[in-house]
Amino acid sequence: xxxxxxxxxxxxxxxxxxxxxxxxxxxxxxxxxxxxxxxxxxxxxxxxxxxxxxxxxxxxxxxxxxxxxxxxxxxxxxxxxxxxxxxxxxxxxxxxxxxxxxxxxxxxxxxxxxxxxxxxxxxxxxxxxxxxxxxxxxxxxxxxxxxxxxxxxxxxxxxxxxxxxxxxxxxxxxxxxxxxxxxxxxxxx
Numbered sequence: 001x002x003x004x005x006x007x008x009x010x011x012x013x014x015x016x017x018x019x020x021x022x023x024x025x026x027x028x029x030x031x032x033x034x035x036x037x038x039x040x041x042x043x044x045x046x047x048x049x050x051x052x053x054x055x056x057x058x059x060x061x062x063x064x065x066x067x068x069x070x071x072x073x074x075x076x077x078x079x080x081x082x083x084x085x086x087x088x089x090x091x092x093x094x095x096x097x098x099x100x101x102x103x104x105x106x107x108x109x110x111x112x113x114x115x116x117x118x119x120x121x122x123x124x125x126x127x128x129x130x131x132x133x134x135x136x137x138x139x140x141x142x143x144x145x146x147x148x149x150x151x152x153x154x155x156x157x158x159x160x161x162x163x164x165x166x167x168x169x170x171x172x173x174x175x176x177x178x179x180x181x182x183x184x185x186x187x188x189x
Contacts, residue, residue, distance in 0.1 A: 007035070008033050008039070008044070009050070011029050012024070012032075012050050013096050015032055016096050017098075020103045021100065021111060022103060022107060022109060024047065051111065055118055058094070062087050063122070063126055066082075066084075066086050066123075069086035070130070076140045077179070078176070079134075080130070081175070081179060083127065083130065084152060084156045085160070087123055088161075092160060097119075100116055124150050124153055127145075127153065128146045128149045132145045148187070152179075159178070
């Protein structure tokens with residue numbers, strides 16, 4: 001990838017994280033990157049296209065985190081847990097994703113809604129594919145893998161984000177134990 005394009009994307013990430021999508025201008029991005037605004041337009045038609053490409057790069061990073069969390073020798077449930085927990089911790093700690101989630105709640109702009117929805121869609125698709133393989137190799141009960149991935153993803157979001165709004169944050173181990181109690185027999189063969 002062109003070094004200037006990378007610089008522009010990194011600068012846009014910083015601006016989006018600080019000011020949100022709505023509060024960021026191409027002038028701000030150009031200033032942070034130390035390039036002229038025209039340089040940005042050689043790579044991106046508009047701010048929306050720039051955000052879209054950044055989201056795609058973040059999705060690739062999240063998939064890499066999930067793949068790394070899937071350790072050989074673990075049970076199917078531990079692999080699912082590791083991948084989902086890794087993705088959500090990444091999402092929780094990444095400043096741009098925090099800002100976008102906040103902007104979705106505050107303004108509900110279609111562009112930020114689409115950005116966050118594309119992340120969710122990709123995570124669910126990633127988990128669906130892994131569950132299909134687990135069903136095929138007999139390490140997971142036959143089920144609707146997409147529906148199961150969706151339910152587990154939403155449950156993880158609730159446990160990782162929503163629970164700690166009014167309670168002490170749950171540890172990785174506590175979440176795994178809870179999910180094994182509630183879903184262990186349902187998922188595992």
